[in-house]
Amino acid sequence: MRRGWLYLLIFAVASWVALARLYPTLIPGIGETLRFYSEAGWGLVLNSTILTLYHSLAGFLVAFLLVGASILLALYSAEFKDFLSSLNVFVQSVSVLVWTIVFIMIFGVTSSIAPILVTAMASFPAMLSAGISSSEKLLERYRPLIALLRPSRLQLYVHFIVPGTLPEMVSASRVALGIALRISVVAEAFGSAGGIGYQLVYSYDLGVKAGVFAWALLLIVLMITLDQLVLGRLEEWVRRWYW
Amino acid sequence: MGEALVLVRDLEKSFNGEKILEGISLEVKRGEVVGLVGPNGTGKSTLVKILAGVERTDSGEVSVRGNLSIVYQEDYLLPWKRLRDNLCLWAKFRGRDCEPLEVSKRLGIEEFLEKYPKEVSGGTRRKAAIARALLINFDVLILDEPFTGLDQASKESLLSIITELANSGKAVLVVSHQLEELFRVADRVYVLGGRPAKIRKILRREELGKGAV
Numbered sequence: 001m002r003r004g005w006l007y008l009l010i011f012a013v014a015s016w017v018a019l020a021r022l023y024p025t026l027i028p029g030i031g032e033t034l035r036f037y038s039e040a041g042w043g044l045v046l047n048s049t050i051l052t053l054y055h056s057l058a059g060f061l062v063a064f065l066l067v068g069a070s071i072l073l074a075l076y077s078a079e080f081k082d083f084l085s086s087l088n089v090f091v092q093s094v095s096v097l098v099w100t101i102v103f104i105m106i107f108g109v110t111s112s113i114a115p116i117l118v119t120a121m122a123s124f125p126a127m128l129s130a131g132i133s134s135s136e137k138l139l140e141r142y143r144p145l146i147a148l149l150r151p152s153r154l155q156l157y158v159h160f161i162v163p164g165t166l167p168e169m170v171s172a173s174r175v176a177l178g179i180a181l182r183i184s185v186v187a188e189a190f191g192s193a194g195g196i197g198y199q200l201v202y203s204y205d206l207g208v209k210a211g212v213f214a215w216a217l218l219l220i221v222l223m224i225t226l227d228q229l230v231l232g233r234l235e236e237w238v239r240r241w242y243w
Numbered sequence: 244m245g246e247a248l249v250l251v252r253d254l255e256k257s258f259n260g261e262k263i264l265e266g267i268s269l270e271v272k273r274g275e276v277v278g279l280v281g282p283n284g285t286g287k288s289t290l291v292k293i294l295a296g297v298e299r300t301d302s303g304e305v306s307v308r309g310n311l312s313i314v315y316q317e318d319y320l321l322p323w324k325r326l327r328d329n330l331c332l333w334a335k336f337r338g339r340d341c342e343p344l345e346v347s348k349r350l351g352i353e354e355f356l357e358k359y360p361k362e363v364s365g366g367t368r369r370k371a372a373i374a375r376a377l378l379i380n381f382d383v384l385i386l387d388e389p390f391t392g393l394d395q396a397s398k399e400s401l402l403s404i405i406t407e408l409a410n411s412g413k414a415v416l417v418v419s420h421q422l423e424e425l426f427r428v429a430d431r432v433y434v435l436g437g438r439p440a441k442i443r444k445i446l447r448r449e450e451l452g453k454g455a456v
Contacts, residue, residue, distance in 0.1 A: 145319040147297045148312070148379070151336045159332070163323040 028210040036214040044199070048215075049222060051195040055112060055184040059119025060177050066120070067127045071135055071161060075153045084132065092125045096183055100190045115187035115195065122183040123176035130172030134165040170238045174231040181223050196222075245273030246308070248383045248414040249294065254303035256289060262439040264290060267303070269433050269442065271383065271414040276405055278425040279418045281435030287418045288316050291387045294416075309382025309414075316387040318372040320360040326371045327356040333379045346374045349400050366392045373401065383414045390421045402428050 013030065020029045037045050074081040099121045103114035139146065142160060151159065188197030196219050203211025249271035256264040263286040271277040281287055292298040293305060295313050320329045331341035347353040350370040355363045360371070369392040376384065386405075390398050405428050409415055419425045425432060434444040 142319060142321075144292060144295060144297045144313075144315050144317075145321075147295050148315075148376075149333050149336055151332075155336050159324075159336075160321070164321070166323070 026209070028213055032210045033213045033217065036208075036210040037218075040199075040211065040214070045218065048194060048196050048199050049218065051112075051192075052181070052184055052188065052197065052219070052222070055115040055188065055192070055195060056119055056177065056180040058112075058116045059184060060123050060173070060180040062116060062120035063124040063127055063176060063180075064173065066124060067131045068162075070128060071131050072154075072157050074132070074135075075157060075161075081132075084128065088125050088128050088132075091121060094121070096122055096186055097190075100187050103187075104190060110193045112192070115184050115192050115197075118187035119180045119184045123180045126176045126179060127169070127172045130168050131165060134168035135161045138164040167235075167238050170231075170235045174227065174235055177231060178223060178227060181219070181226070185219055245412070247272050248308045249277075249385075249416060250304070250306045250308075251290075251294075252304040254290070254293065254305060255301045256286065256293065256298070257301055258289075265439040265441050267435075267440075267442060271416050273382075273414050274409055274412050275430050276409045276415045276417065276428045278429035278432035279416060279435060280420060280422060280425060280432055281440060283420070285435045285437075285440040287435060288387055291315065291385055291418055294385060307383055310380055311383045311385065312376045312379035312381035313384070314373050314376045314386040314389050316391075318360075318368045320368055320371055320375075322360050325357055325359055326352065326363070326367075329360070329371060330356070330375045330378055332375070341378060343374060343378060346377050349404060350374050351397055351400070366394060366397070369393060370397060377404065381413065383416070384408060385416045385418070387418045388420070389417065390419055390424050398424055 016027070016030055020027045070080075070084055074084055096118060099118045100114065103117045107113040107117075138161060139156075142164075146156065146160070185195065185197030185200065188195035189201040192198045196215050200212060200215040200219075203209075203215060247270040249269070251267055251269045254264055254267040255262065267290065269277070269279070279287055279290070289298060291313065293300055294307055295311065295315075320326070321332075324332075327343055328335075330343040330347070334341035343356065344353060347356055350373060352363075352367050352370045352374065355367050355371075360368055363371075369389075373386070373389055376386070389401060393401065402424060405415055405417065409428075409430075417425055417429065430448050432446040433442050434446065435441070436443040
């Protein structure tokens with residue numbers, strides 16, 4: 001695993017150096033790109049990173065809560081469960097660009113609500129699919145015990161579904177948070193006054209190639225760090241804690 | 244003996260077009276221990292699930308009067324809860340107090356109550372599933388293969404618990420292929436066999452013993 005990352009790093013650096021030498025007018029060198037951070041100011045880098053993380057995590061949290069509430073309501077109503085399946089297909093069918101434009105029209109360019117809601121809409125389907133399928137599997141698996149104990153729907157949700165679907169939900173969250181982070185920068189690029197996505201497009205508009213590469217690199221490092229150091233370990237821990 | 248708390252009449256059940264249970268009739272009265280024996284695959288556990296309401300019958304009559312508690316063949320312990328919490332689920336769902344220590348002591352699992360199911364042996368998990376069923380406020384107890392995986396001391400303990408339950412007016416149905424244990428407590432044993440499975444024999448207490456089946 002670690003060797004794989006080393007190989008990838010060597011490959012990426014070698015490709016970057018080679019391409020920067022081949023196309024010096026198009027691709028900035030590594031040194032030039034890294035210098036951009038200090039030129040732009042570490043305060044701006046930090047603020048943009050925090051804002052993007054805020055948009056991503058808030059959007060992810062909104063989606064997570066929506067999925068949690070949806071699964072609970074699905075326990076009470078078969079009709080709602082059918083509605084959820086259709087809703088999931090609908091949400092998946094709407095382009096991120098459409099969500100972005102619609103939410104910017106509603107909330108304005110400077111509001112953080114638009115990137116948060118776009119991120120929520122993008123990560124909602126992945127988590128809802130995982131939540132519904134894992135809760136169905138769990139209910140089938142423990143059907144005899146549920147028949148014996150006869151819990152209320154709320155007790156079923158709290159004592160069976162929430163803890164029982166945790167491994168699948170953590171895995172789905174890993175995917176959804178990755179989506180959230182990628183999508184939030186797209187939303188920021190269109191409808192925000194800050195964040196990595198906004199800075200990336202701003203650098204592009206000004207023709208600062210080192211800036212485009214620096215912000216893109218920051219986003220990639222942020223995603224990999226979050227995935228490997230937080231979500232990957234959390235997933236491993238949850239799975240080990242279960243069977 | 245008292246009224247019949249478990250009553251099955253002419254039960255039939257098929258899976259994927261194949262009939263597995265045919266014309267099954269049995270009853271368990273208050274204060275009685277009734278055994279159900281038969282080779283593997285004869286549908287004993289299916290019958291238990293029908294009595295639990297988990298499976299439906301194709302035809303026939305099934306009635307269970309009073310509260311039912313069951314030890315399934317599979318333990319169904321929740322891996323995310325400690326044994327103590329697994330044992331007390333029924334009481335917790337009803338807002339009642341639960342004291343699992345006494346029954347845990349009788350089954351020899353009191354030292355494992357704070358452990359998670361994955362941290363204990365298969366035998367301890369089995370005993371925990373039995374203890375969970377005993378902590379339910381029941382009139383009828385069904386035990387599906389309760390002796391499997393138990394050491395001799397735990398078997399003895401379970402046998403004395405079963406006898407005490409019957410003496411206190413509970414109806415107990417024990418499904419097992421471990422005839423020796425079953426014959427020590429049962430008032431009557433239904434012998435299931437054939438394909439589709441039917442009740443082949445009903446053995447009364449005085450007939451129970453070696454060579455009876």
